[in-house]
Amino acid sequence: MAPLDIDLLRCFLMVVETGALSRAAERIGRSQAAVSMQMKRLEDIVGQPLLNRTGRGVLMTIHGERLLGHAQRILRSHDEAVAELTGRSLSGTLRFGCPDDYADAFLPPLLRSFAQLHPQVMIEVVCASTPRLLAQLDRNVLDLALTSVSLDSGRSVLREEELVWVGQKNIREDSPDPLRLALGDPDTLDHRAATAALEQPERSYLIAYSSGSLSGLLAVVRSGQAIAVLTKAAVPADLSILSKTNRLPELPKIGLILKMDEKRATPLTRAFAAHVRTLLPAL
Numbered sequence: 001m002a003p004l005d006i007d008l009l010r011c012f013l014m015v016v017e018t019g020a021l022s023r024a025a026e027r028i029g030r031s032q033a034a035v036s037m038q039m040k041r042l043e044d045i046v047g048q049p050l051l052n053r054t055g056r057g058v059l060m061t062i063h064g065e066r067l068l069g070h071a072q073r074i075l076r077s078h079d080e081a082v083a084e085l086t087g088r089s090l091s092g093t094l095r096f097g098c099p100d101d102y103a104d105a106f107l108p109p110l111l112r113s114f115a116q117l118h119p120q121v122m123i124e125v126v127c128a129s130t131p132r133l134l135a136q137l138d139r140n141v142l143d144l145a146l147t148s149v150s151l152d153s154g155r156s157v158l159r160e161e162e163l164v165w166v167g168q169k170n171i172r173e174d175s176p177d178p179l180r181l182a183l184g185d186p187d188t189l190d191h192r193a194a195t196a197a198l199e200q201p202e203r204s205y206l207i208a209y210s211s212g213s214l215s216g217l218l219a220v221v222r223s224g225q226a227i228a229v230l231t232k233a234a235v236p237a238d239l240s241i242l243s244k245t246n247r248l249p250e251l252p253k254i255g256l257i258l259k260m261d262e263k264r265a266t267p268l269t270r271a272f273a274a275h276v277r278t279l280l281p282a283l
Contacts, residue, residue: 006078008042009071011035012050016068017109020057027282079116091120092268097133097145098125100214101234102256106146106283114275121268129212131187137259143269144260146276148189148231150252157255158280163193164251165242166235167227178204179248182217182226185210189254190229197249256280 015024015035025032043050048063060068098107103125111123126133126142133145149155179198183191191210198205209220217228221239229251235241242248258273265273 002045004045004071004074005042006075008038008045009075011038012042012064012067013071013075015039015051015058016060016064021053023057029282076116076119090118090268090271092266093122093124094268094272095124095126095141095143096272097136097142097147098127099130099133099146099148100127101231102146103127105233106280109283110276110279113279114272117275118271121272123272129184129188131185132212134259137261140261140264143265144258144273146280147257147259149255149257150189151255153255155255155257157257158277159256159283160253161231161233161256162251162253163190163229164232164235165227165248166221166230166239167242168221168224169238169240171224171227171240171242178206180206180208180226182209182211182220182228183207184217185212193251193254194229197251200249203247203249 011024011028014027015021018024018027021035021039022032025035028035039051046063046067049061050064050067051058052061107125111125114121114123126136126145128136130147130149133142133147136142137145148161149157151157151160181194183194185191195205208226209217211217211220214230214234217230218236218239220226221228227242231254232241258276260269260273
């Protein structure tokens, strides 16, 4: 039997994680044809079909599900061994801040891949709005944080994110007047972007609900009592991105940056920062 190739297993996990050959290809910087060929090679090695191609992506076969657990254990052991033998394995506790609206989209792959390289590290995650995270950084409560900035701030950003209006699915096109909004605190980018955009066409609006919690804002939107402004990556599947047909003005894009105290940064903090800077732009 031919040995299981580490690169093929890593590619297989990426296909499973993204649910599509095209998205996996983007993540690992290869063509879709190359990823498809790698999956064919892996299927030839194990002698079983691992993936079912569908119009909406790929699904694991029963043999793919059986391989998944083995692949995760093999890669974890492989990466642990390489990190330990090369002296790159780290340990300790890291306090990392992340805005609520990026937690579901970005944290799972970032934390999982770092844990594979440094299994002895414990990461404490704090989710809050950018102003609250910056305040905790100033008080040294956090080691580093992913934060949102306006693109006109002049800072170099890791990636850009689109702000969008969000409401219930099948919301009527003629939005009520005044427009009822559910926004974060006044110093957050979603609040400032929404009010600035609506003041340009002088659209009347009412801030009906305000919350520092993303779950609180989503609950209001799901109730149909107001609409909110979220980053596109944070829009849940049960809600809808509202279009210009709802007479809503265009919203700006924002940027993501990493903030930390360079003078206080430990080797662990710098290693995780480098990890985020490498992976985040491709997620």
